[in-house]
Amino acid sequence: MSRAQRRRKGGQAREVPARRDDRAGSERSALRWLWLSAFVVLADQATKLAALETLVPHRPVPFLPSFNLMLTFNYGAAFSLLGDAGGWQRWLFVAIAIGVSGALVVWLARLPASARFTAVALALVIGGAIGNLWDRLARGAVVDFIDLYYGTWHWPAFNVADMAICVGAGMLVLESLRGEPAG
Numbered sequence: 001m002s003r004a005q006r007r008r009k010g011g012q013a014r015e016v017p018a019r020r021d022d023r024a025g026s027e028r029s030a031l032r033w034l035w036l037s038a039f040v041v042l043a044d045q046a047t048k049l050a051a052l053e054t055l056v057p058h059r060p061v062p063f064l065p066s067f068n069l070m071l072t073f074n075y076g077a078a079f080s081l082l083g084d085a086g087g088w089q090r091w092l093f094v095a096i097a098i099g100v101s102g103a104l105v106v107w108l109a110r111l112p113a114s115a116r117f118t119a120v121a122l123a124l125v126i127g128g129a130i131g132n133l134w135d136r137l138a139r140g141a142v143v144d145f146i147d148l149y150y151g152t153w154h155w156p157a158f159n160v161a162d163m164a165i166c167v168g169a170g171m172l173v174l175e176s177l178r179g180e181p182a183g
Contacts, residue, residue, distance in 0.1 A: 030111035030119035040127025044160040045134060051145035066149055072157045073141040097133040101126050118175055124168030131161030 055061060055071035063069050108122045135142040144157035 028113040029109045030113055030115055031109050033119040033123040036120060036123035037127035040124060040164045041131045044131035047160050048143040051143060055145060060147055068147040069145055070147040070157060072144045074144050075141045094133060094136050097129045101129045121168045121171035124164040128161040128165035
């Protein structure tokens with residue numbers, strides 16, 4: 001009897017059915033974590049909308065020490081890679097985002113429900129990729145508004161989707177360093 005409990009009653013063993021979630025646990029995938037991806041997309045788009053409505057492009061608004069809010073538009077990839085390539089890069093990055101997101105959803109679908117750490121990491125990357133994909137399709141560029149700096153040195157501006165991608169990717173790196181299979 002797999003995973004089912006046995007009880008003794010009157011000297012005879014009888015099988016008690018496994019709990020519903022025990023049976024389903026081995027059959028479920030980690031796709032249930034896509035709610036986290038949806039949350040990332042919603043949070044990302046809500047904060048970008050707020051930035052678009054309240055900030056003037058390239059005018060920093062001091063928020064905390066070493067932290068400004070500053071509206072910028074990134075036509076390239078990370079660190080504005082290919083940002084001035086003339087427009088064709090938009091469609092390249094759209095295709096990459098769709099392909100990578102699709103591959104990560106397949107990976108997530110194949111993960112067992114018990115692989116929570118990896119599932120959360122993948123869901124964060126998926127949500128971030130879709131958040132920035134949305135911008136590329138709707139606006140032609142990714143909206144960035146978080147400006148971290150030290151003295152006169154500024155880190156490239158970023159957004160909530162970028163943070164989700166970085167945290168998720170970092171989690172995947174940690175998972176790989178632990179030496180356990182990620183699913």
